[in-house]
Amino acid sequence: MAYRQTDKVAARLADTRRSILDAARGLVAEGGFAAVQMSEVAKKAGVATGTLYRYFSSKEALCRHVFREVSAREMGKLAEIASGDEAASERLVKVLETFAGRAVQGRRLAYALLAEPLDVNLAEERSFFRRTHAEIFAGILEDGIENGELPKTDVRIAAACIAGAIPTALIGPLAPESHELDSNPDRVVAEIVKFCLAGAGIAAPQTQQKTTERRKTA
Amino acid sequence: MAYRQTDKVAARLADTRRSILDAARGLVAEGGFAAVQMSEVAKKAGVATGTLYRYFSSKEALCRHVFREVSAREMGKLAEIASGDEAASERLVKVLETFAGRAVQGRRLAYALLAEPLDVNLAEERSFFRRTHAEIFAGILEDGIENGELPKTDVRIAAACIAGAIPTALIGPLAPESHELDSNPDRVVAEIVKFCLAGAGIAAPQTQQKTTERRKTA
DNA sequence: ACAAGGAATGAACCACGGTTCACGTTCTTG
DNA sequence: CAAGAACGTGAACCGTGGTTCATTCCTTGT
Numbered sequence: 001m002a003y004r005q006t007d008k009v010a011a012r013l014a015d016t017r018r019s020i021l022d023a024a025r026g027l028v029a030e031g032g033f034a035a036v037q038m039s040e041v042a043k044k045a046g047v048a049t050g051t052l053y054r055y056f057s058s059k060e061a062l063c064r065h066v067f068r069e070v071s072a073r074e075m076g077k078l079a080e081i082a083s084g085d086e087a088a089s090e091r092l093v094k095v096l097e098t099f100a101g102r103a104v105q106g107r108r109l110a111y112a113l114l115a116e117p118l119d120v121n122l123a124e125e126r127s128f129f130r131r132t133h134a135e136i137f138a139g140i141l142e143d144g145i146e147n148g149e150l151p152k153t154d155v156r157i158a159a160a161c162i163a164g165a166i167p168t169a170l171i172g173p174l175a176p177e178s179h180e181l182d183s184n185p186d187r188v189v190a191e192i193v194k195f196c197l198a199g200a201g202i203a204a205p206q207t208q209q210k211t212t213e214r215r216k217t218a
Numbered sequence: 219m220a221y222r223q224t225d226k227v228a229a230r231l232a233d234t235r236r237s238i239l240d241a242a243r244g245l246v247a248e249g250g251f252a253a254v255q256m257s258e259v260a261k262k263a264g265v266a267t268g269t270l271y272r273y274f275s276s277k278e279a280l281c282r283h284v285f286r287e288v289s290a291r292e293m294g295k296l297a298e299i300a301s302g303d304e305a306a307s308e309r310l311v312k313v314l315e316t317f318a319g320r321a322v323q324g325r326r327l328a329y330a331l332l333a334e335p336l337d338v339n340l341a342e343e344r345s346f347f348r349r350t351h352a353e354i355f356a357g358i359l360e361d362g363i364e365n366g367e368l369p370k371t372d373v374r375i376a377a378a379c380i381a382g383a384i385p386t387a388l389i390g391p392l393a394p395e396s397h398e399l400d401s402n403p404d405r406v407v408a409e410i411v412k413f414c415l416a417g418a419g420i421a422a423p424q425t426q427q428k429t430t431e432r433r434k435t436a
Numbered sequence: 437a438c439a440a441g442g443a444a445t446g447a448a449c450c451a452c453g454g455t456t457c458a459c460g461t462t463c464t465t466g
Numbered sequence: 467c468a469a470g471a472a473c474g475t476g477a478a479c480c481g482t483g484g485t486t487c488a489t490t491c492c493t494t495g496t
Contacts, residue, residue: 005442009493013443038484048445050486059484117335127391134392154409156394157387161413164386165379173345174352174378191372195379199417223472227463231473256454266475268456277454437496444491455479462473 017055020045024066032112033063033122060121067122071113071129074102075136082136088144089202095136096166096196100189103170104181114167134159141200151201162196169195235273238263242284250330251281251340278339285340289331289347292320293354300354306362307420313354314384314414318407321388322399332385352377359418369419380414387413 023044027036038059042049056062081094103110112118113129137159144150168174169192175181176188241262245254256277260267274280299312321328330336331347355377362368386392387410393399394406415421 005493009443016444042446049484050446051444053485054443117337117341119335123335130391153413157406157409158413160387160392161383161410161417163392165383165417168382168386169375169378173348174381176374188375191375192379194371195376195417198419199379199383199413201416222464224464227473234474260476267454268475268477269473271455272473439496440494442491442493445487445489447487449486450484452482454481456476457478458475460473460475462471464471465469466467 016045016047016051020047020052020055020062021066021069024062025070028063028066028070028112029106029109032108032116033067033118034116036063036066038062063122064125067113067125067129070109071125074113075129075132077102078133078136082140088140088147088149089197092137092140092144092200092202093193093197095140096162096193097189099133100166100170100192101185103167104185104189107171107178107181110167111171115172130163134163137162144200153201158200161199165196165199166192234263234265234269238265238270238273238280239284239287242280243288246281246284246288246330247324247327250326250334251285251336252334254281254284256280281340282343285331285343285347288327289343292331293347293350295320296351296354300358306358306365306367307415310355310358310362310418310420311411311415313358314380314411315407317351318384318388318410319403321385322403322407325389325396325399328385329389333390348381352381355380362418371419376418379417383414383417384410 020041023041024036026044027040036059038052039049041062042052045052052062056065078095078099081098082091084091084094086094103114113126118126134156138155141150141153141155141158145152145155170181170188181188238259241259242254244262245258254277256267256270259280260270263270270280274283296313296317299316300309302309302312304312321332331344336344352374356373359368359371359373359376363370363373388399388406399406
């Protein structure tokens with residue numbers, strides 16, 4: 001008999017898989033999921049198109065993997081902050097600033113994850129992603145309400161409002177001009193966060209003024 | 219010479235055009251723009267597919283017309299309220315309630331207009347639609363700030379937040395269950411509006427709506 | 437070195453749905 | 467009523483891009 005996969009081969013396969021995922025992620029970051037064409041992925045990864053199908057059963061499967069990888073990282077960061085032991089309002093501020101901040105700085109990717117038109121299969125993936133966000137927000141809000149930091153409200157609804165407001169205000173047609181976001185990201189983020197905090201019942205502290213500075217809230 | 223279109227014919231043509239638009243609108247209301255297939259439109263309108271192209275140069279053009287017709291009606295209603303002469307905060311409440319209220323009751327259509335994945339051509343149309351919303355909101359906010367009703371804020375950003383929060387909280391994966399929206403639309407709308415008003419700096423009053431109770435927060 | 441597979445290849449295939457167009461029908465006018 | 471023009475028809479066409487598969491290239495164990 002002959003042939004049993006050896007470690008070296010397994011490693012090479014893993015490498016190829018990685019480079020396929022990387023190639024796909026790159027395309028997503030450049031032009032969203034719409035820009036992912038199997039032939040392009042293959043070219044970028046340095047393999048033939050047929051090879052892609054040895055690693056992923058379909059384009060959809062590949063895209064789903066990419067979506068998960070990227071979104072998991074983002075959710076992880078937020079979840080970590082959310083599980084901290086500061087006061088709820090403190091954690092809320094941090095989570096919102098992180099969420100918004102990362103979205104501005106990686107706008108194209110954020111667009112793909114949050115706003116880009118995509119088909120049902122991936123839309124499911126996105127639903128999960130967004131729901132997780134909302135849950136993170138809702139959890140913090142609940143904490144804050146329980147211990148009296150925040151006024152009573154329907155946390156699911158407030159969380160959904162936040163999860164809608166931030167992306168809309170940062171990416172897509174209602175967002176400020178790109179150069180504004182580039183030259184003044186902190187101000188925009190601060191303003192959006194202020195809106196959300198106020199919506200949730202936290203009065204705005206009056207620190208954030210011109211630029212360059214970031215408040216620490218109360 | 220021979221033939222010049224007669225009134226009767228013109229009327230028939232107009233009828234056909236109407237029925238095509240209605241058929242397309244119907245499909246959109248049922249399943250979003252994704253469900254619009256030329257062959258289906260033709261069947262529903264009672265004409266042949268080729269006929270569609272005598273009235274609209276392409277599927278895209280047809281969809282654009284449908285989008286405009288529907289969205290124009292919505293924007294009109296909001297614009298009318300916005301141009302009233304009540305106090306800014308009053309108008310804001312009305313506009314938000316109308317916006318949210320209509321979105322809940324025509325959820326499928328609202329989804330198509332506001333949230334459904336659609337391709338670039340229609341996305342442009344949507345951008346216009348949403349931008350107009352935001353401008354309406356922003357205009358009212360500006361009024362309110364000018365005469366001191368509202369605290370100073372970046373109105374464009376606040377408007378974008380509102381324009382993002384409402385649809386997200388009402389339609390799509392973060393919205394309450396459909397039966398909740400059916401059985402209790404007013405409560406949900408009120409809650410969302412409350413969030414947005416608070417975000418804009420209006421403390422929640424305990425005015426409108428019937429259900430049980432409303433908290434007043436601080 | 438060689439046989440026995442696994443892995444990689446990329447051109448060909450195919451489904452899908454928008455669009456076209458050659459033809460038949462209906463309308464207008466002389 | 468005949469001629470000409472517009473209107474209506476729907477089966478065929480076509481571009482796109484994901485997917486397949488016969489073939490070639492490599493790897494493994496004797």
